[in-house]
Amino acid sequence: MNKTFSAVLLAALAVTAAAFAQNSKKVDDVALRNAAKNPGEWLTYGFTQGETRFSPLDQINASNVGRLGLAWSHDIGKGGGPQEDTPLVWNNTLYGITNWSVVFALDARTGEEKWHWDPEINRDAVRPKVCCGVVNRGLAIYQGLIIAPIIDGRLLALDATTGKPVWEGRVSYSQDGYTVTMAPRIAHGKVVVGVAGAEYPVRGYIQAFDALTGKPAWRFYTVPGDPSKPFENPALKKAAETWGPNFWKLGGGGSVWDGMAYDADANLLYVGTGNGGPWPEALRNSKGKDNLYVCSILAINPDTGELKWYYQNVPGDSWDFDSVQQLMLADVTIRGQQRKVLMQANKNGFYYVLDRVTGQFISGQPFVHVNWAKGLDEKTGRPFINDGAHYGEEDTVQVMPGPGGAHNWAPMSFNPAAGLVYIPTSTASSFNYAVDKEFEFHDGKMSNTGIRRGGPATAEGPAPPPPVATAPPLPVIGPDPIPGQRSVLVAYDPVTQRQRWAVPGGGSIGGGTVTTAGNLVFQVLPDGRLMAYTADKGEKLLEIQTGMRAGMSPPMTYMIDGKQYITILGGVGLVVGR
Numbered sequence: 250m251n252k253t254f255s256a257v258l259l260a261a262l263a264v265t266a267a268a269f270a271q272n273s274k275k276v277d278d279v280a281l282r283n284a285a286k287n288p289g290e291w292l293t294y295g296f297t298q299g300e301t302r303f304s305p306l307d308q309i310n311a312s313n314v315g316r317l318g319l320a321w322s323h324d325i326g327k328g329g330g331p332q333e334d335t336p337l338v339w340n341n342t343l344y345g346i347t348n349w350s351v352v353f354a355l356d357a358r359t360g361e362e363k364w365h366w367d368p369e370i371n372r373d374a375v376r377p378k379v380c381c382g383v384v385n386r387g388l389a390i391y392q393g394l395i396i397a398p399i400i401d402g403r404l405l406a407l408d409a410t411t412g413k414p415v416w417e418g419r420v421s422y423s424q425d426g427y428t429v430t431m432a433p434r435i436a437h438g439k440v441v442v443g444v445a446g447a448e449y450p451v452r453g454y455i456q457a458f459d460a461l462t463g464k465p466a467w468r469f470y471t472v473p474g475d476p477s478k479p480f481e482n483p484a485l486k487k488a489a490e491t492w493g494p495n496f497w498k499l500g501g502g503g504s505v506w507d508g509m510a511y512d513a514d515a516n517l518l519y520v521g522t523g524n525g526g527p528w529p530e531a532l533r534n535s536k537g538k539d540n541l542y543v544c545s546i547l548a549i550n551p552d553t554g555e556l557k558w559y560y561q562n563v564p565g566d567s568w569d570f571d572s573v574q575q576l577m578l579a580d581v582t583i584r585g586q587q588r589k590v591l592m593q594a595n596k597n598g599f600y601y602v603l604d605r606v607t608g609q610f611i612s613g614q615p616f617v618h619v620n621w622a623k624g625l626d627e628k629t630g631r632p633f634i635n636d637g638a639h640y641g642e643e644d645t646v647q648v649m650p651g652p653g654g655a656h657n658w659a660p661m662s663f664n665p666a667a668g669l670v671y672i673p674t675s676t677a678s679s680f681n682y683a684v685d686k687e688f689e690f691h692d693g694k695m696s697n698t699g700i701r702r703g704g705p706a707t708a709e710g711p712a713p714p715p716p717v718a719t720a721p722p723l724p725v726i727g728p729d730p731i732p733g734q735r736s737v738l739v740a741y742d743p744v745t746q747r748q749r750w751a752v753p754g755g756g757s758i759g760g761g762t763v764t765t766a767g768n769l770v771f772q773v774l775p776d777g778r779l780m781a782y783t784a785d786k787g788e789k790l791l792e793i794q795t796g797m798r799a800g801m802s803p804p805m806t807y808m809i810d811g812k813q814y815i816t817i818l819g820g821v822g823l824v825v826g827r
């Protein structure tokens with residue numbers, strides 16, 4: 250068991266500056282839509298509903314970032330473990346959430362605590378039901394409410410001023426193998442959140458509530474259920490044709506645990522869906538079938554929960570290629586045409602550009618070494634999957650990237666002036682896949698991957714080694730990595746689908762970024778260092794060892810009383826048994 254004895258610490262750094270007036274208004278649909286015009290605050294997880302993490306602030310810039318120093322720090326308390334939260338800032342207050350879903354409000358100028366609220370999770374009971382890490386990525390704010398995902402399946406709305414509960418919703422039950430780890434998002438008065446857990450036998454879904462009252466609005470399942478019962482909607486009826494018999498008894502997968510974005514003009518909510526469960530298509534009785542809507546990007550009407558379009562990144566997923574990574578909306582010029590695009594740097598190693606209104610595929614290229622596919626169809630975006638990437642019980646095949654992914658949850662950011670997306674990347678991700686001959690499904694048993702693995706040492710003997718690749722190597726496509734570097738920050742041009750520059754540090758898990766109009770990109774490294782580079786060229790301008798570790802949240806920035814701050818969240822103290 251992981252046991253971490255450490256505190257959670259939040260640090261804010263700033264350069265000094267002159268006075269500047271700022272007015273805070275209530276956070277409604279209009280304020281969220283115009284979040285980029287209010288850069289002093291940070292009102293939604295990805296800064297804007299398009300999740301660009303580009304701040305127009307430029308007080309801290311390429312000429313003075315070297316003078317960045319500690320403004321304040323706040324010790325959030327005992328508990329520790331990986332911190333993945335992006336705090337929100339509204340009304341001079343910074344709101345954050347820890348891995349065990351403790352919500353806190355601080356004076357964003359001094360770090361002084363205003364309130365905190367501990368959901369008092371039954372940690373011993375819940376921990377074994379958490380498939381993939383005790384983490385929380387963030388909060389939503391709406392009309393004076395702080396809306397918090399509680400990892401045990403609750404969604405809680407707290408009064409932003411007092412921290413007292415206003416309503417409580419139920420997303421899922423940890424007893425069923427579900428957890429809630431992602432930041433909820435607001436879309437046209439609804440608050441929407443998904444469930445994690447597709448390494449366990451679960452059926453993925455997203456749940457919408459009325460953001461003011463907490464009244465359940467709709468639920469969209471990402472995979473079909475028992476076909477002897479009525480389908481919940483026509484999209485699931487269509488999806489059921491892409492599955493084999495009896496798959497639903499093992500869950501199906503398609504959990505939703507990270508990427509969402511909202512286009513208020515199109516009134517479309519975009520959602521990324523997770524891997525099929527169990528991992529190998531053979532165990533889902535689905536050889537050669539697409540298994541909609543696993544590993545897909547979905548566009549949903551937030552008023553009704555109706556599916557408007559979908560794009561499936563990985564038909565018939567067998568490699569844990571969750572396609573939940575950050576969904577980023579931007580308007581870019583491609584081949585002389587202004588396009589409203591949705592972009593994703595997928596776990597599977599491809600960078601995708603889609604038309605976000607129609608779902609039309611525009612382009613997709615590998616940004617790391619990839620061997621599961623030969624490339625994507627230029628018209629449809631459907632991958633040409635290497636036959637050899639499919640696997641059975643006998644031969645073990647090495648597939649790139651592996652389940653950790655080329656890019657995972659760590660936030661990327663898009664600087665429109667530089668025309669670059671900054672992707673925390675693992676360049677050497679791979680995994681040796683074979684079906685577990687001993688896999689048997691038991692109702693109530695949690696682990697459901699169906700993959701042969703090495704294992705932990707037991708009283709009976711040493712750890713069995715992970716399987717060695719025995720199948721012929723698959724052909725590799727994609728840019729070569731920096732020699733000796735497995736974890737890099739890649740500055741990627743989404744129009745030309747080419748890497749512009751890359752620097753060491755980060756990786757697919759950890760290494761999140763924010764970029765600013767000061768021609769800067771900030772990155773927090775898992776070892777506690779805060780880095781800053783010029784956004785256009787990648788010249789290193791800053792390296793601060795914060796002394797924090799044990800999992801580091803991405804940096805974010807805000808400005809109050811004429812002073813721009815950068816904040817990061819992490820752990821300090823002794824880390825045991827990780």
Ligand code: CA
Pocket residue numbers: 447448523524569571
């Ligand atoms: Ca997964």
